[in-house]
Amino acid sequence: MENYEDKNYGDLFNNEELDKKSSYEEKSTSRGQDGLYRVDMDKISPEHKNRGYRSTLRFLMNVTNDPELVKVYAGDKYNDDTEIAVGPSFYKKVSHYINIQAESMKHVNGYYDCPTSTNPYTQKPYTTENYGPFAKTFFTLDKSNNSLSKERAKAIKYNNKYFSYVLVMEDEQQPELVGKIMIFSYGKQIKDIIEAERNGDITGVKCNIFSPDRGKDFILMAKTKTFTNNSGKEVTAPDYTISRFSDNPSPMKVAIKTENGFDFKQVPVDENGRIKSSAYPKVVQFLLSRDVTLENFAAQAWTEEQQEKASEAIDYLTGKTSAAIAATETDADIDDFSFDDASPSSKEPVVKKQEPVTAGTGDSDFDDDFGDFDDDF
Secondary structure (H helix, E strand, O other), X not given: OOOOOOOOOOOOOOHHHHHHOOOOOOOOOOOOOOOEEOOOHHHOOHXXXXXXXXXXXXXXXXXXXOHHHHHHHHHHHOOOOOOOEEXXXXXXXXXXXXXXXXXXXXXXXXXXEOOXXXXXXXXXXXXXXXXXXXXXXXXXHHOOOOHHHHHHHOOEEEEEXXXXXXXXXXXXXXXHHOOOEEEEEEOHHHHHHHHHHHHOOOOOOXXXXXXXXXXXXXXXXXXEEEEEOOOOOEEEEEEOOOOEEOOOOOOXXXXXXXXXXXXXXXXXXXXXXXXXXXXHHHHHHHHOOOOOOHHHHOOOOOOHHHXXXXXXXXXXXXXXXXXXXXXXXXXXXXXXXXXXXXXXXXXXXXXXXXXXXXXXXXXXXXXXXXXXXXXXX
């Protein structure tokens, strides 16, 4: 086991530095087995159907000892002795799902991360463009006066998700997850609740919920709601609007494994409410005792195969496809449609995918998270 007693922790537990990495302002196979924490409404017991899903989570700071990420996250403060650093508390990922009905184009269907999302290893977007290829294509098709173009725009779906580390403290629906550090994927509803705490909209006192000594526990409450999505389809999804953070800030707790599960021990703090420096090694050791890596859930660069499929999909949707494929549908009205800027072949360079060296998975099952692509849920 690695010794954390002799590490240089520098600004690791500096709340001011953490605040800078916890802002949501824009910047220039079974459940649980992939490390992604999911709310499973089907596991609510019959007596709690009206109450809904409930659990308690603690959002955690993103501590890493991955040498490549340490160098990026430490920035100007990096030196040869820097072994641990704090990264962004969350990653925002914009993705598109392509669903073209033509049988000859089924091979291009699937999920594509938008290149406007942040590359963890550069802290910059994968592209300098304001919009990704599929977003540009959608806007042009949807705003067209051509009915066929508007119909084809429906083949491009949009999703916006956030990913953060959480400690599962209570979950009676999925007790096997209690005590684990997992990746929580959440949308606009929960992101807005976090922002309300950050801005002090609830209590009048601003709170960075990712802070290890001044954060708050999150009481997740979800009820099933039926709503109409952007495509006019009636769907059912969890509604998180009644979720909330605890009233008062408190130091984080660490999970100690016992014969009967886990005990949670509060991290010791000094007279100013700050984590005692003597506790730094154990806190860091606990935060790194996870089986998942947040950066693996951030947007990934397109592979050459994805690049080719994306170009083929866009050419088809914009009417620039080959005569052989065009013969499968009537495209007479779309022939005079022009969208040179939509093709990623001329605008979006292939960026080599960089693999983290720490444990984790980059292949999460997005079916439950994307659903019908309404990012309010």
